[in-house]
Amino acid sequence: MCAITVLGDGGWGTTLAIVLAQKGFAVNLWGAFSRDIERMRTTRINAQFLPGVRIPRAVNLTDQLGVIESTKAVIVAVPSLYVRDVLTKAKQYDIRKTVFLSAAKGLERDTFLRMSQVIEECLGKVAVAVLSGPTIAHEVAHGVPTAAVVAAEDHRLARYFQDMLITERFRIYTHTAVVGVALGGGLKNIVAIACGITDGLGFGTNAKAAIVSRGLAEMVRLGKRLGARERTFSGISGLGDLVTTCISPHSRNRYVGVQMAKGKTISAVLKTMKMVAEGVYTVESTYRLAKRLRVDMPITNEVFAVVYRKKSPLAAVRDLMSRSRKRE
Amino acid sequence: MCAITVLGDGGWGTTLAIVLAQKGFAVNLWGAFSRDIERMRTTRINAQFLPGVRIPRAVNLTDQLGVIESTKAVIVAVPSLYVRDVLTKAKQYDIRKTVFLSAAKGLERDTFLRMSQVIEECLGKVAVAVLSGPTIAHEVAHGVPTAAVVAAEDHRLARYFQDMLITERFRIYTHTAVVGVALGGGLKNIVAIACGITDGLGFGTNAKAAIVSRGLAEMVRLGKRLGARERTFSGISGLGDLVTTCISPHSRNRYVGVQMAKGKTISAVLKTMKMVAEGVYTVESTYRLAKRLRVDMPITNEVFAVVYRKKSPLAAVRDLMSRSRKRE
Numbered sequence: 218m219c220a221i222t223v224l225g226d227g228g229w230g231t232t233l234a235i236v237l238a239q240k241g242f243a244v245n246l247w248g249a250f251s252r253d254i255e256r257m258r259t260t261r262i263n264a265q266f267l268p269g270v271r272i273p274r275a276v277n278l279t280d281q282l283g284v285i286e287s288t289k290a291v292i293v294a295v296p297s298l299y300v301r302d303v304l305t306k307a308k309q310y311d312i313r314k315t316v317f318l319s320a321a322k323g324l325e326r327d328t329f330l331r332m333s334q335v336i337e338e339c340l341g342k343v344a345v346a347v348l349s350g351p352t353i354a355h356e357v358a359h360g361v362p363t364a365a366v367v368a369a370e371d372h373r374l375a376r377y378f379q380d381m382l383i384t385e386r387f388r389i390y391t392h393t394a395v396v397g398v399a400l401g402g403g404l405k406n407i408v409a410i411a412c413g414i415t416d417g418l419g420f421g422t423n424a425k426a427a428i429v430s431r432g433l434a435e436m437v438r439l440g441k442r443l444g445a446r447e448r449t450f451s452g453i454s455g456l457g458d459l460v461t462t463c464i465s466p467h468s469r470n471r472y473v474g475v476q477m478a479k480g481k482t483i484s485a486v487l488k489t490m491k492m493v494a495e496g497v498y499t500v501e502s503t504y505r506l507a508k509r510l511r512v513d514m515p516i517t518n519e520v521f522a523v524v525y526r527k528k529s530p531l532a533a534v535r536d537l538m539s540r541s542r543k544r545e
Numbered sequence: 546m547c548a549i550t551v552l553g554d555g556g557w558g559t560t561l562a563i564v565l566a567q568k569g570f571a572v573n574l575w576g577a578f579s580r581d582i583e584r585m586r587t588t589r590i591n592a593q594f595l596p597g598v599r600i601p602r603a604v605n606l607t608d609q610l611g612v613i614e615s616t617k618a619v620i621v622a623v624p625s626l627y628v629r630d631v632l633t634k635a636k637q638y639d640i641r642k643t644v645f646l647s648a649a650k651g652l653e654r655d656t657f658l659r660m661s662q663v664i665e666e667c668l669g670k671v672a673v674a675v676l677s678g679p680t681i682a683h684e685v686a687h688g689v690p691t692a693a694v695v696a697a698e699d700h701r702l703a704r705y706f707q708d709m710l711i712t713e714r715f716r717i718y719t720h721t722a723v724v725g726v727a728l729g730g731g732l733k734n735i736v737a738i739a740c741g742i743t744d745g746l747g748f749g750t751n752a753k754a755a756i757v758s759r760g761l762a763e764m765v766r767l768g769k770r771l772g773a774r775e776r777t778f779s780g781i782s783g784l785g786d787l788v789t790t791c792i793s794p795h796s797r798n799r800y801v802g803v804q805m806a807k808g809k810t811i812s813a814v815l816k817t818m819k820m821v822a823e824g825v826y827t828v829e830s831t832y833r834l835a836k837r838l839r840v841d842m843p844i845t846n847e848v849f850a851v852v853y854r855k856k857s858p859l860a861a862v863r864d865l866m867s868r869s870r871k872r873e
Binding site for chain 2: 350351352353356357361362363364385386388415420421422423424425426427429430431433434437447448450451452453455456457458460461463464465534535538539
């Protein structure tokens, strides 16, 4: 019996399982596809999503969702697109005493719900904390220093997961601002696509820095309307995550922007990717929500137009730059 | 007679003179060293600080400080170390009707005064605005899209310089938060040295993002004690400038950190540089000021210890990461 189950055998889920195993926990790593799980069980490598990192024997690889029934804590690390589906299936098991940590970033496509809300919708009133921050998976897996945030309204729950995950090289802060932490992790992917577009057009760091800071400003505007505190967005889970996603060569959302700036259509770009670029979905729901709430989000508008309305990336950047002169 | 004089023929001063000349202004570009000015007059290139960019004929290159007497606006773009010296000399000329724009970032070494304050100390009550933001000079000179901020308590003065400098590719926002804008431009260099240290140690983007967001948090803490508004630091002149300095391959302050992480002493690093790395001075005065005001600035403390106390860069990063578990 394992104390902890990680749902999702992508790069992040695998990394979290490895970190926990290295700390001495018995941990299940669940994946939906038995063939992938079988291969990992043999090779002890997640060749597809986390190449070059050995999965310790203490990680029990499984495709049986029922393992959650005997675990105290479940970490949800499936892509946001599949969270509802997996958690709906999880409902059949006895998880009355289980606590949850949402490590899936992003916002549900049509409902704009945060992942912790989706978990609550599926399972009823359960204890859910949120893990977020600038956490490129393979860096954490290789022990490169990283900081992240665990947020929960109940500070004891945040402390519980902080104690579980913290290591000398994986620094965990606790936070009670659940809404802001979750929104930061979702909205930042839109800004990352915008940064990719300027990168793909051959622009420099000045343009990128402007996109990052103006992007943070519009994240704050929407966040405040949704009940988040402005300050949360300046922290590790907001600004920190935003910066990582916008500069990392491994960022999938940035990659989408780069490719579109080079003239590819969104469907052509997505076909070349094995991983999910959350921002492509987040920008659509954010665009509609911002319109409904009348929140001014110029970067979101331009990214939406490039991704879904065939607007030329160069025209989008020009339109962003030439908005009327104004106060910051 | 030129309408505008730029003081300082470094990369940024030269760039601003070029931008103004391209907009049709007659502009003086003043430098302290007649030999450099003479060479630029012949070659129309600032080979030392802005190679590869032609200086238009409309830029009048001069080493005669007296030209400021007949200009309406003076842009101060000398390194912060020399601002007091140059402005003290400027006092002998009739500049009663001249307005000033401080384009020099940084804080005076011993006094911790902002450059606009130094200008006022030297010249008495004059109209001074502040230009700041993520403005890597050679990007602006090459017409790569860039955004910056002009701050002045008198909004008409900010508008005046906004109109003067704005182009399709150099977007200028106005701001009234002079203190925060100037502090952001100065303090960000300390964080850039810290980012250089993590880069030099071979760490990844996660660590850098953590340094950037925790760095911004301590900039805000000090800024608020000095009368700045928290919000200003999230803008282009705070966060935007911080991000550029921390990721640009051209950042001099980041370079200092990289070299020290590789085991060089600060004096060995500075000997290899022809340009000034403001952060090396700013960290000393900030360290002392933060101590006096009892403001918690862990990143500043560690950078100070590495630069001035021979602390090992690796130990500094370890000490930053292993501070007691806490709320963000």
